Amino acid sequence: MAINVKGFKDSLLRSLPLIILIYVSISEFQTQFYYWKIFSFNLQFIIIYYWVLRDPSILGYGFIFLCGLVNDVVLSLNLGISPLSYLFVSLVAAYIRAATVRSTLISDWFTFVIAIMGGNFITFILIKNFSDVGVNYTDFFYNSLFTFILYPAFWSIFELYKRGISLRVYD
């Protein structure tokens, strides 16, 4: 019984990034962190990039795809826009993982620029050409900028968390 409880706790802890990703996609999280008319950031990009790069067993591509679909419904975008941009971020992360031997915060951070730019570019092009929704370019820019700036902070939090769950598993 004790083993089962420990197993449940471990699987819950390992699923936490996925739970956060689903929650952020489905809730009003973005609205609550929209300050001073400029401050907003894309937590989904940060979560996806970090976990696909550092521990892909935590976050499945299928779940990333589903979270994208949910995000499209909640934001009233055409279905398929967010999954494509999230999967592009995953692709960049998976490529960096395959191409590099040892990743550091600095290397992760600067390659994250490619993921943000590519992901937002896909969103922007698809909205611009296939939807009637107007895009505020300034908001879009600030969103990308703050996502980039905040990455190291989340990297540190996730790194500590990853170490914590690794210690529990090998305990």
Added chain:
Amino acid sequence: MATSRDDFGIAIRSALLQRGAKQKFSLFALILASILIFTLDNLELKPVKVLRGVINDGVYRLSAISSSPISFASASKNFLSTHLNIYKENEELKKKIEVLEKDRFDTLYLQTENNKLQEVLELDKTTAYSTVGAKIMLDKNSPYLNSVIINKGSNVGIKLGMPVLSKGNLVGRTVEVNYISSRILLLNDLNSKIPAVISPSGEQAILSGIGQKNPTLEYLPDGFQNIDDLTVYTSGKDGVLFPGISIGKVINNEVDESRVKVKLFSDPNQILYVNVILDKSNDEEAK
């Protein structure tokens, strides 16, 4: 050079096709699935639209439930700050009551005068609307859309483009209608364009959202004078919105003089309940 190109190819192929630990789908398969879904959604086939409506209803309900802790925290913060400012607010309200008392007598006089004039002109006296009340389920501000989701849809007769009021003032119009939920595009959204008339001068303009708190007036006539106490109403020129719905006051102390901004009577970021105008009532209902 050739080796580095080979390395790039191998790494990309590995990223796209390798499923790895605990991955049930490859990235390539999911990207194809996303493109397929995107294409089907863009074709706007009726079965896909119905399916999307069902998904929307389900996701909105789920989203409202999952957002409740955040909404509760936000409401608690507002509640506390309101209580801290209660003395100051009380003083302001007393002053406002004095002004309103005076206005009430002015209004009564004008109403009587208006009734008399209408009798003379035999104008249509219909002023009230048939509305349906709805609660805001989700308040989503994003870089793409300033909109809210309400808990009523086509089940109570809501249709696309219907005007939405909060405390009797226009706050937006419906842009997406599902069976038990609808999306309201707020007046301050970048995509919102409403034909408006400015009172008392009677000048016509288009009220456009610019993604900020206050929308602006566009296509104003040459020589427009931004004087005190200009009120903006819907003009009804688009044939969709009814004329004479109050929107807001023109701001004339704005530093940015290139834009004429309008302070909305109902702050779109503070609304909790709205009324969707279904139709104009007939004279009997209006009475």
